[in-house]
Amino acid sequence: MFPPLADDGVEGMSCSVTSPDAIRGERTSLHQWVAVGVLTLATFLVVTSEMLPVGVLTPMAEGLGISAGATGTSLTITGLVSAVTAPVVPRLLGNLDRRVVLAVAMVVLAIGNGLTMIAGGFGMLVVSRVILGVGMGVVWGMASAVATRLVAPRSIALAVSFAVSGVASASVLGVPLGTFVGNAFGWRAAFGSLAAIALVAAAALLLALPVLRRPEATDNRVETGQRASLARPAVITGLTVVVLLVTAHFAAYTYVRPALEELPRMSANAIALLLLLYGVFGLIGNFAAGAAAGRKPRLTVLLLAAGISLALAILAVFGTSALVAGLAIAVWGVAYGGLSVGAQLWMTTAAPDRVEHVTGLYVGVFTGSIALGAFAGGLVVEGAGIVPLLWTAAAVALASLLVGLVGPGPKRGLRV
Missing domain, CATH: 1.20.1250.20 (MFS general substrate transporter like domains)
Known part of the structure; x- marks a missing residue:
């Protein structure tokens, strides 16, 4: 596990809280790239979980006893909940360790997938997708911001690219693999597999990421009443x-x-x-x-x-x-x-x-x-x-x- 990150600011686009390597302008270490990789896995899992109904739509609708259209609305439900969650959560975090927040969000994602796996009808499907949307909103909403704090300044753009690549690779690899599992073992097994992997990812986040408190620069602005509005x-x-x-x-x-x-x-x-x-x-x-x-x-x-x-x-x-x-x-x-x-x-x-x-x-x-x-x-x-x-x-x-x-x-x- 990494040592806690220093709360020293770096000017410009580099993040408010960076690793000691970033402050000294050194190269990003292998361990830090591993942390970025785990973060990428998290974004991959949340978007795969959101999009998987596309690949198993027909058997999923049959298993739930509802229409394909009703099953397809599960994507809309997840997206809307995520749209509300992502901008709200950062305002509620305070000085909580972002590493723990991400890990808890992955557990929430696992619960959502687990409830989808055992759903018997449309009502339980809606509940499961709402829960899943909360986990997705937290992880996707924080991934890029956390990625900028894991690496040296020269590597920030690449780290963000890796974190966001989990979103793109979910369509390329995640949904096809989930569809394959669904075809071979049933659609419920596909969601059960995602639930299990999400729990593993939660543990990996706790082990791989450093302690990440609220950025010092943000704290100072709050204390002095000078925090700039986002309406720029x-x-x-x-x-x-x-x-x-x-x-x-x-x-x-x-x-x-x-x-x-x-x-x-x-x-x-x-x-x-x-x-x-x-x-x-x-x-x-x-x-x-x-x-x-x-x-x-x-x-x-x-x-x-x-x-x-x-x-x-x-x-x-x-x-x-x-x-x-x-x-x-x-x-x-x-x-x-x-x-x-x-x-x-x-x-x-x-x-x-x-x-x-x-x-x-x-x-x-x-x-x-x-x-x-x-x-x-x-x-x-x-x-x-x-x-x-x-x-x-x-x-x-x-x-x-x-x-x-x-x-x-x-x-x-x-x-x-």
């Missing part, structure tokens, strides 16, 4: 970009399979392979955007917004060609894959003195936009069809780009 122009601009871009993405991505079936008329196997490639490109985009956003967060996010807009427009115009549709999906994957880390670094650069609070607010807005996008996409696709949905999503994504161009952004990136 750069933060507001960034959150507006996130709302528009994430809403646009999920409005279209929720219906990407029907789009690929209708436009290029791809087979189910071809679509599965293409979505796997989408996930792989998403991981590439995650780390590429993390490296770029560490220095130029605003430019990075604007390029990602342009990429999503372009991919959706190409799919709408030339999507009947399987080759062009595949290329559009690849561009889409890279662009969206980098959004989580790019926008996260925009937020923490805009409010370096309140990293925990701005991260919680960001994750709350992000997860809320997921639910909004999926809901809005359903309305458009039911009322107008797939192609109008793609055009609508492209227009909203373009609007996010314009907001980012016109509004103020962070003045600088990470200091390394």
